[in-house]
Amino acid sequence: DPSTSKHGVFFNRGAAGSQAYAEKFGEFRKWHRVNKYGKPHWTSAINPLNIPDPAKKKEACAWLSRGLEEALLEFISEARDSSWQLRVTAYEFTHKEVIHAFAAAVERGVDVKIIHHVKGSHRPKTRYNEVVKDEDGKVVKEWVPDKTTSDAQRAIDAVGFQSLDHARIWHHDTFIQRHTSSIMHNKFIILLHDGKPVEVWTGSTNFTESAFYGQSNVGHIVRDEDVAQQYLTYWNKLALDPPGRSKRHSGSSHDEEDAVPMDEINEQLQPDPAGAPPHDTMAVFFSPRKTSDLLDWYADRMGDAADSVHFTAAFGVSQPLAHVLNQDGKPSPSHEVGVRRSPRIARRIKTKTDDKLLRYILLDSQPSEHSSEKSRASAEKKGRGNEYCDYFDFKKLKSNRIAYGAVLSGRMEEVEDGASSSEHSESLTGLSTFVDFFHT
Numbered sequence: 486d487p488s489t490s491k492h493g494v495f496f497n498r499g500a501a502g503s504q505a506y507a508e509k510f511g512e513f514r515k516w517h518r519v520n521k522y523g524k525p526h527w528t529s530a531i532n533p534l535n536i537p538d539p540a541k542k543k544e545a546c547a548w549l550s551r552g553l554e555e556a557l558l559e560f561i562s563e564a565r566d567s568s569w570q571l572r573v574t575a576y577e578f579t580h581k582e583v584i585h586a587f588a589a590a591v592e593r594g595v596d597v598k599i600i601h602h603v604k605g606s607h608r609p610k611t612r613y614n615e616v617v618k619d620e621d622g623k624v625v626k627e628w629v630p631d632k633t634t635s636d637a638q639r640a641i642d643a644v645g646f647q648s649l650d651h652a653r654i655w656h657h658d659t660f661i662q663r664h665t666s667s668i669m670h671n672k673f674i675i676l677l678h679d680g681k682p683v684e685v686w687t688g689s690t691n692f693t694e695s696a697f698y699g700q701s702n703v704g705h706i707v708r709d710e711d712v713a714q715q716y717l718t719y720w721n722k723l724a725l726d727p728p729g730r731s732k733r734h735s736g737s738s739h740d741e742e743d744a745v746p747m748d749e750i751n752e753q754l755q756p757d758p759a760g761a762p763p764h765d766t767m768a769v770f771f772s773p774r775k776t777s778d779l780l781d782w783y784a785d786r787m788g789d790a791a792d793s794v795h796f797t798a799a800f801g802v803s804q805p806l807a808h809v810l811n812q813d814g815k816p817s818p819s820h821e822v823g824v825r826r827s828p829r830i831a832r833r834i835k836t837k838t839d840d841k842l843l844r845y846i847l848l849d850s851q852p853s854e855h856s857s858e859k860s861r862a863s864a865e866k867k868g869r870g871n872e873y874c875d876y877f878d879f880k881k882l883k884s885n886r887i888a889y890g891a892v893l894s895g896r897m898e899e900v901e902d903g904a905s906s907s908e909h910s911e912s913l914t915g916l917s918t919f920v921d922f923f924h925t
Contacts, residue, residue: 487556487706488556488559490708491707491708491709492705492706492707492708493556493705493706493708494703494704494705494706495551495552495553495556495557495703495704495705495706496551496553496701496702496703497549497550497551497552497553497554497690497696497697497698497701497702498548498549498550498551499700499701499702499922499923503911504911506531506548506549506911506912507531507910507911507912509545509548510531510533510536510541510545510548511531511910511912513531513532513535513536513537513541513545514529514530514531514910514912515529515530515531515532515535515915516528516529517529517530517915528912528913528915529910529912530912530913530914530915531545531912531913531914531915532914532915532916533545533546533549533698533914534546534694534698534916545698546697546698549697549698549699549914550697550698553690553697553702553703553704554580554582554583554697556704556706557583557586557686557690557704558582558583558586560674560676560684560686560706561583561586561587561590561674562586562589562590563676563684564590564593564595564597564676565593565595566593566594566595567593567594567595567596568678568679569590569595569596569676569677569678570595570596570597570598570676570677570678570680571587571590571595571596571597571598571674571675571676571677572598572674572675572677572682572717572720573587573597573598573599573600573673573674573675574599574600574601574663574669574671574672574673574720574723575599575600575601575602575637575671575672575691575692576601576602576633576668576669576670576671576672576691577602577633577636577637577672577691577692577693577696578599578601578602578636578637578640578641578691578692578693579636579637579639579640579692579693579694580640580692580693580694580696580697581640583692584640584641584644584692585644587599587659588644588646588651588655591646591651591654591655591659592646592647592648592651597659598659598661598724599659599660599661600660600661600662600663600669600671600720600723600724601637601660601661601662601663601669602633602634602637602663602668602669602670603630603634603662603663603664604630604631604633604634604664604667604668605628605629605630605631605634606628606629606631607626607627607628607629608626608627608629609624609625609626609627610624610625610626610627633668641655641656641660642656661724661726662726663723663726664726665726665727665728665729666728666729666730666747666773667729669723671723672687672688672689672690672691672692673685673686673687673688673716674686674687675713675716675717675720676713677713677717681710682710682713682714682716682717683708683710683713684706684707684708684709684713685706685707685709685712685713685716686704686705686706687704687705687707687716688702688703688704688705689702689703689799689924689925690702690703690704690924691924693916694916695914695916695917695918696924698914698916699913699914699916699917699921700917700920700921700922700923700924701922701923701924701925702924702925703925707767709767712767712769715754715755715769716769718754719750719751719754719771722747722750722754723747725744726744727744727745727746727747727750728744728746728747729746729747729748729773730746730747730748730773730775731746731748731749731775732746747771747773748772748773748774748775749775751770751771751772751773751774752774752775754771755768755769755770755771757774757776757778757779757782758782761785761786761789777803777805780803780805780806781805783805783806784805784806784808784809787806787809787810788809788812790842790844791841791842792841792842792843793842793843793844793845794842794843794844794845794846795845796810796844796845796846796847797846797847797848797923797925798846798847798848798849799848799849799920799923799924799925800849800920801852802846802848802875802876804872804873804874807874807875807876807878807879808872808874810844810846810879810882810885811874811878811879811882812882813882813883813884842884843884843886844884844885844886845886845888846885846886846887846888847887847888847889847923847925848876848887848888848889848890848923849889849890849920849921849922849923849924850889850890850891850921850922851889851891852875852876852877852889854877857875857876857877860873860875861873861875889922890921890922890923891922892910892911892912892913
């Protein structure tokens with residue numbers, strides 16, 4: 486039972502582009518001219534938030550969420566009164582229902598603390614379309630938040646409270662800004678009772694409409710005090726806003742007066758493991774890391790698979806994992822004694838064919854051949870061309886079964902002016918701007 490067992494795992498439907506969604510809600514399809522990656526085209530969308538019929542809108546959102554949103558809201562509501570605390574990290578933070586659930590927790594007396602991404606850049610200040618200069622003629626610059634930051638701040642500011650005291654707590658005591666890393670991509674919640682961590686919500690789900698109703702995502706509740714404590718220890722370090730990575734090319738990794746960076750903290754808290762983990766155990770690892778050794782460890786675990794591998798990769802496949810996927814069959818005994826498959830080690834591993842091993846690989850989109858050629862050329866310039874491999878290499882292997890997000894061909898996702906779509910042409914929700922299909 487995901488509502489009571491040690492692990493509760495929740496997937497949204499992640500099928501916004503399916504025929505089922507089009508059949509159920511296709512009457513609300515709208516056509517839009519969009520410009521993605523510099524390529525203007527027409528595309529259709531069935532945005533559940535724009536459905537005018539309130540009952541149908543609610544039905545569409547519930548169908549797409551498939552219990553993911555509901556499970557998250559239920560998790561937040563477990564913090565019932567002032568004896569409970571919530572410690573949160575948030576990258577994208579715009580989903581109205583989730584934000585209001587945290588605000589309602591504040592009104593119940595729950596101690597809520599949310600670390601969120603705050604980044605931007607300094608740009609010339611303008612007034613009436615003129616660049617502002619100081620009395621010495623120098624251009625005056627102002628800090629401009631990035632879109633993730635500004636969208637989140639608008640959502641935070643939009644919350645209202647019946648009590649002025651609660652409103653002040655929300656705006657002055659709830660949010661902790663994370664400035665010093667390039668992005669803070671965390672999205673987890675720690676539930677504490679009387680100061681003791683008891684459960685964690687984690688997974689791939691950002692707090693956005695796109696995450697619940699668009700992309701495929703997962704939410705994972707871990708009801709384990711030891712795991713919750715490890716997350717809390719990491720959260721407490723993150724709340725101090727240390728730099729993300731160590732300084733490179735210096736005599737020491739950081740100056741004494743500097744805060745210890747997160748990559749050093751993470752490797753202190755969770756050293757890189759050696760060998761396969763014991764059966765029926767849990768291990769927690771956080772990024773960033775000082776080296777890519779942990780990726781090599783994951784590659785080793787993938788290489789140990791005897792029957793099947795089930796792998797999702799929203800943002801591409803790293804070199805250590807690509808090398809494993811480029812091996813047709815089960816690793817030879819030479820691997821079992823510790824041979825590493827890092828691309829930095831110029832060593833080929835001989836394999837034997839094993840028709841029983843199948844690897845199922847799920848990508849967000851079809852990889853670009855042009856990008857592959859550029860990456861391969863870059864590797865060759867560095868003298869590592871023979872070590873480079875990617876999708877266009879491992880897709881040829883019969884042990885790999887690869888799928889990527891797309892609407893079915895012939896369904897008229899992109900049409901010329903005047904073209905018509907079939908009755909049940911597949912459509913996305915239009916809520917995602919970067920990752921359309923698989924974010925897990």
